[in-house]
Amino acid sequence: MGGIVDFDVCFPSARADIGGMHSASGVALAEIAGITHCDGFPVLGEKEDAWELALQAARTLLERTPVPADRIRQVVYAGSGEWDRPFWSPSAKVAHALGIDGAHCFEVANFCNAGMTALRLLATDGALGEDEYALVLVGDRLSRMVDYTDPGSKSLFNFGDAAAAMLLTRGDGRFRVLHSAMRTDGSWADYYAGRVSDNRVFIRRAEHRRGLADAYIRTFTGLVDDTLAALGRRVADISHFLINHGDRDMHESLLTRLGIPRERSVFNYDRLAHMGGTDTLIALGDLERAGRLRTGDLIMLATSAMGFSWGITTLEYRG
Incomplete structure (x- = not known):
C-alpha cells in the first residue's frame, strides 16, 4: 500500500460558544458542557466556506512539500456530500485554484469516515503510478447543519468545523x-x-x-x-x-x-x-x-x- 507524504489542517475564523447554544435552545449550560467538554470551539464564519479551508490547508501543505502540479494525478474531496453548493464539485474547484489541471477530480461521501475511505482507495496497489501523487481534501460544514434552537439536537452541539489536506504517494511516505x-x-x-x-x-x-x-x-x-x-x-x-x-x-x-x-x-x-x-x-x-x-x-x-x-x-x- 502507499503512504502519506505530508498533511496539514486548517481551522476557521469563528467560534461556537455554549452560552449562545444555551440561549437558543434553553438546554442547561452544564448539560451542554457535558456534551462539548469545552466552552467554545472553531466553526465556519458567516462568509467562510469549507472548500476555502481545504484550499488553504492544501496550499500550506504544497508550500512545505513542493510537488509539480502535473505529478498530482488524483484530487479527492472527502466529507458528508453536503457541500458548500449543491450539485457541485469542490475537488475540481480546489484543484483549479491550485493550478492542478491534469488530475482526475472527484468526491467521496462517507461522512466523518470519508477521509480515511479516500486514503484507502488511493493507497491500494495500482491506484497511483510511479512518481504520481494524490491530494485528499477533508472538509465539511457540520456546524451549519446543527439547529441550536432545537433541544432535541443537543447531542450534535459539539459539531465543529476544520479542513485538512493529505498528499499521498505510491511509496511509503512519512506515514x-x-x-x-x-x-x-x-x-x-x-x-x-x-x-x-x-x-x-x-x-x-x-x-x-x-x-x-x-x-x-x-x-x-x-x-x-x-x-x-x-x-x-x-x-x-x-x-x-x-x-x-x-x-x-x-x-x-x-x-x-x-x-x-x-x-x-x-x-x-x-x-x-x-x-x-x-x-x-x-x-x-x-x-x-x-x-x-x-x-x-x-x-x-x-x-x-x-x-x-x-x-x-x-x-x-x-x-
Whole structure:
C-alpha cells in the first residue's frame, strides 16, 4: 500500500460558544458542557466556506512539500456530500485554484469516515503510478447543519468545523499505510438524516433507539482484532490509538475494552469539539509536533460516521 507524504489542517475564523447554544435552545449550560467538554470551539464564519479551508490547508501543505502540479494525478474531496453548493464539485474547484489541471477530480461521501475511505482507495496497489501523487481534501460544514434552537439536537452541539489536506504517494511516505478495515451497519442508516427548513439542511435524529454505543464498541473492537490478526501484531504493539472526538465517554470505554493505556491516545476535548473527519489528523499532528512519534510506531486511526460506518486505518511512522 502507499503512504502519506505530508498533511496539514486548517481551522476557521469563528467560534461556537455554549452560552449562545444555551440561549437558543434553553438546554442547561452544564448539560451542554457535558456534551462539548469545552466552552467554545472553531466553526465556519458567516462568509467562510469549507472548500476555502481545504484550499488553504492544501496550499500550506504544497508550500512545505513542493510537488509539480502535473505529478498530482488524483484530487479527492472527502466529507458528508453536503457541500458548500449543491450539485457541485469542490475537488475540481480546489484543484483549479491550485493550478492542478491534469488530475482526475472527484468526491467521496462517507461522512466523518470519508477521509480515511479516500486514503484507502488511493493507497491500494495500482491506484497511483510511479512518481504520481494524490491530494485528499477533508472538509465539511457540520456546524451549519446543527439547529441550536432545537433541544432535541443537543447531542450534535459539539459539531465543529476544520479542513485538512493529505498528499499521498505510491511509496511509503512519512506515514506508511499498513492496513485498512471498515464496516457499515445499515440498520442505523435512518437514525440521523438531513431535513430542509428555511432553505437550510439541518441534521435530525429519529426516535431514540438504544444500542448505538454498544455498536461503536463492538464494531471498533472487531476491526482492531481483524487488523492485528492481518498484521500479525498484538494490542501491546499499538503505539498510538487516535479516535474521532464524538463522545469522550465512548473514547475512554473503547480504550478500556481494548486494553490500551490512556496515554497512548490523544484527548483534545478541553480545547476542541468534534471537528468532523479531521479529528484524527489533528491528533496525529499534535503527536508529531510534541516529538512523541518514533520511527516504526504503529498508529491506529479509529474513525466513525453516520450511516453508520466505522474504520480502523493503521499507519507506520517512517519519520
